[in-house]
Amino acid sequence: MFIVLLNYKVPLETIDQHLPAHIEYLKQQYELGTFMASGRRVPRTGGVILAQAESKEALLEQLALDPFSRHDLAEYDIIEFIPGMTCPELTFLATS
Template identity: 65%
Template sequence: MFIVSLTYRCELSEIEAHLAAHIEYLEQQYTLGHFLASGRKVPRTGGVILADMPSKEALEAVLAEDPFKQHQLADYDVIEFIPTKTNEALSSIRQTL
């Protein structure tokens, strides 16, 4: 499991210009089962993605397809973690060591 933290490198007007393509990219990744949740940071300085991928390398290949990455609009910080404890609503992502 991975948490991806995006931090914008440009003005929001440039983000807005590529937002439709970014949303289409997100939808594709949800359909493929790669992403579990995503959304904007508050304040709007970037976004966060919760991803379920087999490896960091596989995730980085998927992130390379993001229009925000392709246009160098955001920096990406990837954190791998093992969700060993969750509430019942998230029990499907729970893992054991």
């Protein structure tokens, strides 16, 4: 499991120009089962994605398809973790 932290490198006006394409990319990743949750950071300096992938390298390949990546609009910090405990609604994420 991975937490992906996006940090915008450009003004929000530029981000907003590419937002529709980014949203389409997110929808594709949800359909593929790669992304589990996503949303904006507060304050709006980037975003957060909860993802699952076979490896960090596989995730990096998927993130390279993001318009924010292709147009060099954001940096991506990736945190890998193993969920050991969850709330009842998310037990499917836990690996023990």
